[in-house]
Amino acid sequence: MKKFAAWAIFIFGVVYFVLPLIGMTEFSLKMRRGVYSFDAYFKVLADPQFQATFTYSIMLALATILIGVLIVVPTAYWVRLKVPEARPLVEFITLLPLVIPAIVIVFGYIRMYNTSSVLPLTGSAFGTDILLTMGYVTLALPYMYRSVDTGLRTIDVGTLTEAAQSLGAGWVTILGRVILPNVLVAVLSGAFLTFAIVIGEFTMAALLNRPAFGPYMQILGANRAYEPPALAVIAFAITWACMGLIQLVTRFAGHERAKA
Amino acid sequence: MTAFLDLQHLEKSFGETRVVKDFNLGIAKGEFVSLLGPSGCGKTTVLRMIAGFETPSSGAVIVDGKDVTGLRPNQRNVGMVFQAYALFPNLTVAQNVGFGLKVKGVGKQEAEARVAEMLAMIGLPQLGGRYPFQLSGGQQQRVALARALAPRPQLLLLDEPLSALDAKIRVSLRQEIRDIQRSLGITTIFVTHDQEEALSMSDRIVVMNGGIAEQAGSPFDVYNRPATRFVAQFVGTLSLLPATVTDVAAGTVSVAGTAVSGLALPPAAHTGAAVSLALRPESLRRQGRPGDASLSGIVRSVDFLGSVMRTRVEAAGEMLAFDAFNDPALPPPQPGDTMTLHFAPDSALVLPA
Ligand SMILES: Nc1ncnc2c1ncn2[C@@H]1O[C@H](COP(=O)(O)OP(=O)(O)O)[C@@H](O)[C@H]1O
Numbered sequence: 001m002k003k004f005a006a007w008a009i010f011i012f013g014v015v016y017f018v019l020p021l022i023g024m025t026e027f028s029l030k031m032r033r034g035v036y037s038f039d040a041y042f043k044v045l046a047d048p049q050f051q052a053t054f055t056y057s058i059m060l061a062l063a064t065i066l067i068g069v070l071i072v073v074p075t076a077y078w079v080r081l082k083v084p085e086a087r088p089l090v091e092f093i094t095l096l097p098l099v100i101p102a103i104v105i106v107f108g109y110i111r112m113y114n115t116s117s118v119l120p121l122t123g124s125a126f127g128t129d130i131l132l133t134m135g136y137v138t139l140a141l142p143y144m145y146r147s148v149d150t151g152l153r154t155i156d157v158g159t160l161t162e163a164a165q166s167l168g169a170g171w172v173t174i175l176g177r178v179i180l181p182n183v184l185v186a187v188l189s190g191a192f193l194t195f196a197i198v199i200g201e202f203t204m205a206a207l208l209n210r211p212a213f214g215p216y217m218q219i220l221g222a223n224r225a226y227e228p229p230a231l232a233v234i235a236f237a238i239t240w241a242c243m244g245l246i247q248l249v250t251r252f253a254g255h256e257r258a259k260a
Numbered sequence: 261m262t263a264f265l266d267l268q269h270l271e272k273s274f275g276e277t278r279v280v281k282d283f284n285l286g287i288a289k290g291e292f293v294s295l296l297g298p299s300g301c302g303k304t305t306v307l308r309m310i311a312g313f314e315t316p317s318s319g320a321v322i323v324d325g326k327d328v329t330g331l332r333p334n335q336r337n338v339g340m341v342f343q344a345y346a347l348f349p350n351l352t353v354a355q356n357v358g359f360g361l362k363v364k365g366v367g368k369q370e371a372e373a374r375v376a377e378m379l380a381m382i383g384l385p386q387l388g389g390r391y392p393f394q395l396s397g398g399q400q401q402r403v404a405l406a407r408a409l410a411p412r413p414q415l416l417l418l419d420e421p422l423s424a425l426d427a428k429i430r431v432s433l434r435q436e437i438r439d440i441q442r443s444l445g446i447t448t449i450f451v452t453h454d455q456e457e458a459l460s461m462s463d464r465i466v467v468m469n470g471g472i473a474e475q476a477g478s479p480f481d482v483y484n485r486p487a488t489r490f491v492a493q494f495v496g497t498l499s500l501l502p503a504t505v506t507d508v509a510a511g512t513v514s515v516a517g518t519a520v521s522g523l524a525l526p527p528a529a530h531t532g533a534a535v536s537l538a539l540r541p542e543s544l545r546r547q548g549r550p551g552d553a554s555l556s557g558i559v560r561s562v563d564f565l566g567s568v569m570r571t572r573v574e575a576a577g578e579m580l581a582f583d584a585f586n587d588p589a590l591p592p593p594q595p596g597d598t599m600t601l602h603f604a605p606d607s608a609l610v611l612p613a
Pocket residue numbers: 274279297298299300301302303304305306
């Protein structure tokens with residue numbers, strides 16, 4: 001009976017999640033009348049708008065990852081090393097972006113940094129890019145912090161720090177040569193999650209009016225028939241590739257350690 | 261002689277708790293000093309103040325005439341070895357050993373030569389390419405020692421470096437560490453709660469208790485002439501028998517009705533004072549010599565320890581531990597036997613009760 005229930009739930013899940021995917025993929029292949037073809041995909045990939053927005057979002061994702069790592073790794077390290085009692089508080093703060101809608105954050109940004117403010121970031125394209133990147137860093141914060149903090153738990157942060165200090169190392173050397181390399185796998189997991197989030201993000205990019213991949217998908221979806229599902233499949237594949245890469249690096253690192 | 265490392269009135273409090281109290285110690289260049297004491301007595305805290313990981317609440321740390329109390333750990337040029345090895349897991353053995361050299365900006369060739377020299381010194385010249393997780397505990401601790409010594413530190417500090425290892429490796433590494441220390445002539449402080457380690461390795465032992473240095477002296481002194489009751493009991497095995505002073509001038513006490521004379525009494529002893537007569541297991545013997553005092557009791561247990569046989573004899577209401585070399589020609593005593601034990605009065609200690 002229990003087994004039956006488990007199977008029933010599993011089959012329901014498959015039907016609920018996989019069927020729409022199959023339907024969508026099937027539809028995206030039907031651009032040419034009567035036969036299956038990749039026409040819709042070629043069309044999407046050849047679209048200069050696609051290339052431009054996709055490149056833009058990749059650049060922003062990389063910037064987001066870089067800034068995220070530079071903020072999160074030292075913070076999580078410092079909290080673990082010097083103020084472990086503040087960990088619950090810091091964790092709570094990093095979880096806030098999950099509770100506060102992106103639209104609230106972005107309206108806050110627009111109010112704070114509009115053209116008549118002290119720091120008129122929205123006044124220029126580059127300034128707005130910075131603002132958007134910061135927004136993305138915020139969105140990715142919960143995932144990045146969790147990953148890194150979990151990674152730090154696997155090493156003896158305190159003793160390794162002291163060992164490095166007694167060998168003459170300063171903070172930059174300790175973070176760069178001792179801490180970061182030892183949480184690299186965790187950082188990579190966080191990075192791939194961040195990448196997946198940024199590539200698909202719509203709200204912030206649309207409200208700040210930047211040519212990102214998310215708004216492009218939305219515009220395309222409103223105006224075409226076959227290309228949007230093709231695009232959705234591509235976006236979906238990217239997300240899953242990121243998840244797969246997380247699995248891969250984690251598995252690989254575990255394998256390396258276990259070889260002893 | 262001026263001390264190379266001078267600890268002056270070191271104090272450390274965590275909140276309300278005073279963990280180290282007025283700690284003073286001078287160590288000569290090249291000396292090997294152990295801090296010995298039970299867990300929680302403040303040994304690690306003293307070591308961490310020398311390394312710079314803790315700031316003393318008051319007092320000073322002087323190295324080679326310079327006050328380093330305010331210096332950060334990475335400015336002190338002090339080599340540190342931890343109980344948990346603390347090798348960098350992402351670096352190979354050679355990279356671990358070379359870490360301090362790289363931080364110092366030593367040239368590549370010179371650093372490589374130094375690393376090779378260090379690996380040869382610890383007897384692991386082939387393992388430079390391995391990662392720490394591929395080494396045994398003993399090998400990891402040797403690498404940690406090489407890593408600490410590679411940048412030619414002024415001081416070597418070891419915090420219970422052998423405690424995580426198997427008994428056999430622990431004993432062989434003692435000798436190895438001591439040999440390396442001697443050959444380099446590096447001033448060393450070794451923290452341990454294991455009296456055997458401290459006795460066998462050190463030039464000098466500082467016995468600590470409750471944040472206080474109870475006694476500092478050579479292993480021979482600390483063992484044979486303990487300054488306090490705590491030192492007497494913590495270092496080595498000691499049987500204590502209740503006694504009463506009967507004659508201060510002759511150094512006589514009465515133990516269970518038997519008078520023992522010729523003892524060195526504590527300075528404050530007066531006639532009628534209650535004291536403890538303390539006896540080491542190895543100062544008791546079954547055959548008396550002229551001038552010996554003697555005590556009789558009943559054998560309660562006999563432990564065969566290989567070269568030595570430890571017998572516990574109940575005398576004067578207390579258990580006396582008695583060690584004798586194993587003699588295959590002599591039948592061991594049996595529990596229940598009556599046994600008379602002899603000792604030279606000058607081998608006994610009289611401690612305030
Ligand atoms: N950072 C700290 N905060 C509060 N108490 C501490 C700290 N470090 C050590 N102590 C306390 O100081 C005492 C001495 O510790 P320690 O020097 O580690 O002893 P030992 O090394 O002799 O075992 C212990 O009671 C310990 O609990």
